[in-house]
Amino acid sequence: MASTNILKIEKLAFERNDALLFEPVSLELNPGEALHIEGENGAGKTTFFQILINLLEPSGGSIHFRGQKFGDCRYEYLSDVLFIGHQSAVKGDLSVEENLRWMSPADTSSEEITSALRSVGLEHHANMPCFRLSAGQQRRVALARLMTTSASLWYLDEPFAALDKQGVEFIEDRMQSHLDQGGAIVFSSHQDLVKTTTRSYRLNPCRELV
Amino acid sequence: MASTNILKIEKLAFERNDALLFEPVSLELNPGEALHIEGENGAGKTTFFQILINLLEPSGGSIHFRGQKFGDCRYEYLSDVLFIGHQSAVKGDLSVEENLRWMSPADTSSEEITSALRSVGLEHHANMPCFRLSAGQQRRVALARLMTTSASLWYLDEPFAALDKQGVEFIEDRMQSHLDQGGAIVFSSHQDLVKTTTRSYRLNPCRELV
Amino acid sequence: MNLNLQWTWFHRLGSPRWFYQKTQRWLPWLCLIMLSLLVVGLVWGLAFAPPDAKQGNSFRIIYLHVPASVVALAGYYLMAISGAVGLIWRIKLSYMLMRSAAPIGAALTFIALVTGAIWGKPTWGAYWVWDARITSMLILLFLYLGVMALRHAYSSNEAADKASAILGLVGMVNVPIIYKSVDWWQTLHQPATIKFTGAPSMHPDMFMPLVVMIVGFYTFYAVTLILFTRIEILRREYRASWVKQLVENNSAEK
Amino acid sequence: MYNYLSGGFLAYLNRDLLLGIRNKSDLIKPLIFFLLVSALVPLAIAPEADRLAQLAPGIIWIFAVLATLLSVERLFSDDLQDGSLEQMLISPNLLILPILGKITAHWLMIGLPLALLSPVIGVWLSLPSVAFVPMMLSLAIGTAVLSLIGAVGAALTLPRQGGVLLALLVMPLYMPVLIFGSATIQSAVDGLTWTAPLAILAAFLAIAIALCPLAINVSLRLAKNG
Amino acid sequence: MYNYLSGGFLAYLNRDLLLGIRNKSDLIKPLIFFLLVSALVPLAIAPEADRLAQLAPGIIWIFAVLATLLSVERLFSDDLQDGSLEQMLISPNLLILPILGKITAHWLMIGLPLALLSPVIGVWLSLPSVAFVPMMLSLAIGTAVLSLIGAVGAALTLPRQGGVLLALLVMPLYMPVLIFGSATIQSAVDGLTWTAPLAILAAFLAIAIALCPLAINVSLRLAKNG
Numbered sequence A, B: 001m002a003s004t005n006i007l008k009i010e011k012l013a014f015e016r017n018d019a020l021l022f023e024p025v026s027l028e029l030n031p032g033e034a035l036h037i038e039g040e041n042g043a044g045k046t047t048f049f050q051i052l053i054n055l056l057e058p059s060g061g062s063i064h065f066r067g068q069k070f071g072d073c074r075y076e077y078l079s080d081v082l083f084i085g086h087q088s089a090v091k092g093d094l095s096v097e098e099n100l101r102w103m104s105p106a107d108t109s110s111e112e113i114t115s116a117l118r119s120v121g122l123e124h125h126a127n128m129p130c131f132r133l134s135a136g137q138q139r140r141v142a143l144a145r146l147m148t149t150s151a152s153l154w155y156l157d158e159p160f161a162a163l164d165k166q167g168v169e170f171i172e173d174r175m176q177s178h179l180d181q182g183g184a185i186v187f188s189s190h191q192d193l194v195k196t197t198t199r200s201y202r203l204n205p206c207r208e209l210v
Numbered sequence C: 001m002n003l004n005l006q007w008t009w010f011h012r013l014g015s016p017r018w019f020y021q022k023t024q025r026w027l028p029w030l031c032l033i034m035l036s037l038l039v040v041g042l043v044w045g046l047a048f049a050p051p052d053a054k055q056g057n058s059f060r061i062i063y064l065h066v067p068a069s070v071v072a073l074a075g076y077y078l079m080a081i082s083g084a085v086g087l088i089w090r091i092k093l094s095y096m097l098m099r100s101a102a103p104i105g106a107a108l109t110f111i112a113l114v115t116g117a118i119w120g121k122p123t124w125g126a127y128w129v130w131d132a133r134i135t136s137m138l139i140l141l142f143l144y145l146g147v148m149a150l151r152h153a154y155s156s157n158e159a160a161d162k163a164s165a166i167l168g169l170v171g172m173v174n175v176p177i178i179y180k181s182v183d184w185w186q187t188l189h190q191p192a193t194i195k196f197t198g199a200p201s202m203h204p205d206m207f208m209p210l211v212v213m214i215v216g217f218y219t220f221y222a223v224t225l226i227l228f229t230r231i232e233i234l235r236r237e238y239r240a241s242w243v244k245q246l247v248e249n250n251s252a253e254k
Numbered sequence D, E: 001m002y003n004y005l006s007g008g009f010l011a012y013l014n015r016d017l018l019l020g021i022r023n024k025s026d027l028i029k030p031l032i033f034f035l036l037v038s039a040l041v042p043l044a045i046a047p048e049a050d051r052l053a054q055l056a057p058g059i060i061w062i063f064a065v066l067a068t069l070l071s072v073e074r075l076f077s078d079d080l081q082d083g084s085l086e087q088m089l090i091s092p093n094l095l096i097l098p099i100l101g102k103i104t105a106h107w108l109m110i111g112l113p114l115a116l117l118s119p120v121i122g123v124w125l126s127l128p129s130v131a132f133v134p135m136m137l138s139l140a141i142g143t144a145v146l147s148l149i150g151a152v153g154a155a156l157t158l159p160r161q162g163g164v165l166l167a168l169l170v171m172p173l174y175m176p177v178l179i180f181g182s183a184t185i186q187s188a189v190d191g192l193t194w195t196a197p198l199a200i201l202a203a204f205l206a207i208a209i210a211l212c213p214l215a216i217n218v219s220l221r222l223a224k225n226g
């Protein structure tokens, strides 16, 4: 039986320094859904993302992607995932355009790159090395990946940090259109969203001994 | 005649690549006032702060501190200024406590350090090296300086980035109490403040040739 | 909890406990064997073996030097292999063995170097010469120190174990290469001015105590390794019920 | 779906070369050191030609070892800091290809220029010119081995980017390369067959290419847990 | 109002030492590094005692130069990246004191350990023991000069400032230090008076302490405009 959900997480637990970092997480994510991971500073949101993208081993629980176990579909899963973290993988020494090209699928055409840069408002900075950019502009370079990606599952760790209001609005629009096309998003943010309707999940601290 | 304002900026201009970055800035800042510098990404807020703290030379205009010209009171001015920028000068290899001690005035007692850490919610992490902390916790280390400083003029470049709501609220409270004591603040933020009443100043882009 | 977790649970806790309890019984016997071998070997070697024709009594340091060198070398392989076992089969106990083996090996290598240097002064007139075997022993010391130092780069035990195991493995591929190349280097550059007295050419009266000492050092190695590993087990498994039980029993006895 | 980020060897080779060329100062520094320090040798040691010539093979190789060691340190640490290592690790493809791409870029920027430049130093140190070809060959092959081994060390020491820890881990493993590398030059100077030590270097290279990326693969995944 | 961040010499000395020496095992790291590197020499160059002894003064000094040069490079660049350089630059006090504090910390972690350790290397390289005291003294003084000059180079080459050329101009300043440093040891080996070259080193130190911090001050301020 094919399940309809993209992601199904069951009792996912992570242990650090002999204690569970957050209360075990169980949730499902369906196509067209955006999940807002909430939690105070240090609650474990970034850690949670790193477990999702298989950089950290969970201490217990399971993750299913489109009905398959995590370990059995590593290739399919990872090729369908886009992750943008706190550190946005933007290289200061490369130009804006080089950075975006490098982070986009190989078959992205120059026009697509240019139009992605235009939509994040960096068309005049295409050839500027990124270290010259302002904090928000650097973040925009990373977020321009949202225009060129073909992945259907997005993990965005605080995408709105450093963005101005108009930037936030634009990213929200882009997220909404991704959802409308049947994609799914898990994101964390300390700000509430204005436009996109999202379901939220709170990571609760859990100092229980294992 | 002694002027009452702390900071008086007149026609401050900054030129980059043969164009003015923002429309020349003229403003005054009085004790008890908080000035919110607004502007979209790349408007020049960070650049503006770097001019204020004398890291960049303005191309024109003047800055007066307590009625004296900028250049004539460098020592008094800089010893009365606290600046926290995008990069928060937190050393990942030092522990939370070491970082704060290092960034606080020399006569700060251990109790003050501890209580500053408690107030930003890091009392249990005092001995953890900062690179282990979450993004928001690292920011909190830098902001703990607000508890130990004795400067009366604060420059805060996006102090709320990466903070959770409770953190933002706490920093706002601290800013308010500083204002109540006659201090003054210049800060930039893409979020609107909830508690503190502020005056805002918008940096407008200016592509006019010099 | 699913089956998978129970299996790791078994691996995690089952075998260290088994090791801890088994070695509890072996230890006294091993200690006894070790002590008698070392005492016999030392007394025989230092007091009864005839003095060397050329070197007089200074040669007697051989009874420390050679066993330490031999065991230090063998210890590296033990360390690397137990690291590999841990990496492949995810057996915690073998990581613990690896971790305990590193400082013991480093100490023995250090003893070999120091005794060699001391011996070198009367025989060659210098504390240090760049002989092939000496050089490779020095490299071995650095390899051990590397494995020990790498631990401190990681905060989590698991990551540190895996990293050390990888380093040990890379080193294990390299140790034979290092030995061969250093040998080769020495013959290329320099005529063999210094010759170790080959073991077979030794008089049996000198040789037998040496054999006793070597076996004695091996048992010494086993004993210290077991002791270090037991401490390591307690340190890491302090959450396991059997360790808690043990601690309670011990404090009850007092 | 093929993702450029995850796309193997060439992508990473290109990017790292581009980065190296952009940040010119970082790229040339090891080379400048190399030249500068070899200029220092005659100053520090008696400058008689025959004495220098005796030392030349060893000195050139010591510099090659140091230059590689010092530059390999940042192979992964910059990527760790700015988040690109994360992106590399979540690539669906084999991790070995990007790793080899990065190492190749490193070699192209450090080892190869060193090999090409070495005749200059050879002349400075009065090395007989018969030894130039073996010197360049041994450096070209040997530095590739050094880059590979160094990358293992760099990956293992990622959580604590300690230059000295890296040196401690890697230097013992460098010694065979050093011995056979300088032996290649020395044999050529002495008129012996230098192909034998060179062949051994090539064998090292084969082993290193086969094993090092595997070790690096596992170690990089550990860095996040460090 | 006295601000710790702005508070001169001792504050920065302490912090940089703390950063360098997180725990005690970090203290022995520079020592291990030198041991490792000097172990390379006999491997690469003929291991006969008398030949090594001839080279020893020069080799030890080349290592001193290399070690200082390579470690001084990061003296300011880490601070630039994490924003602490900004904080240092906006200190109301004289910038020279923090700069001297940082350089002193660097010397305490590199130069001094090298000087203290050098007898071991001396034994390895069969240096006659009469030369040990002059060697240690010359290294202690000389490495301080090297740290100071190196810091100027480091400030000039701060990332993206493109000061490689300027740094190249600074490097030749190492040569006199190297020459007089190895001359001190060599004189002692040859039984000549070694106090004369040592005195010249001390004079260099005096000049460097006076001038280098000023040059660094200016170049650090330039870095921000880069």
Ligand code: HEM
Pocket: C062, C065, C066, C069, C070, C073, C112, C113, C114, C115, C116, C117, C119, C120, C121, C123, C133, C134, C135, C137, C138, C196, C197, C198, C199
């Ligand atoms: C620091 C200096 C020295 C080091 C690092 C060193 C190292 C070693 C090592 C590693 C072995 C074991 C070889 C094996 O497993 O077969 C060994 C054996 C031996 N060493 Fe040394 N050695 C040093 C100095 C000396 C000196 C000065 C002498 C006396 C002249 C000496 C005499 C021997 C003898 C007789 C053996 C046993 C020979 C054999 O089993 O083949 N060593 N040494």
Ligand SMILES: Nc1ncnc2c1ncn2[C@@H]1O[C@H](COP(=O)(O)OP(=O)(O)OP(=O)(O)O)[C@@H](O)[C@H]1O
Pocket: A016, A021, A039, A040, A041, A042, A043, A044, A045, A046, A047, A048, B132, B133, B134, B135, B136, B137, B162, B164, C155, D225, D226
């Ligand atoms: N390597 C580590 N070792 C030990 N503790 C760590 C490590 N990395 C993170 N932590 C701790 O784990 C907790 C969770 O960190 P995480 O980065 O996941 O938080 P977060 O929810 O993303 O916070 P933020 O909102 O500030 O981004 C923090 O308390 C942090 O101190």
Ligand SMILES: Nc1ncnc2c1ncn2[C@@H]1O[C@H](COP(=O)(O)OP(=O)(O)OP(=O)(O)O)[C@@H](O)[C@H]1O
Pocket: A132, A133, A134, A135, A136, A137, A162, A164, B016, B021, B039, B040, B041, B042, B043, B044, B045, B046, B047, B048, E225, E226
């Ligand atoms: N060194 C530089 N050389 C050239 N241009 C630069 C340099 N530094 C910054 N800029 C440009 O100056 C502009 C202003 O940058 P600044 O960092 O002051 O913006 P900001 O208002 O702080 O933006 P943000 O909200 O993103 O932090 C940007 O367009 C940036 O690209």
Ligand SMILES: [Mg+2]
Pocket: A045, A046, A047, A086, A157, B134, B135, B136
């Ligand atoms: Mg986070």
Ligand SMILES: [Mg+2]
Pocket: A134, A135, A136, B045, B046, B047, B086, B157
């Ligand atoms: Mg800004």
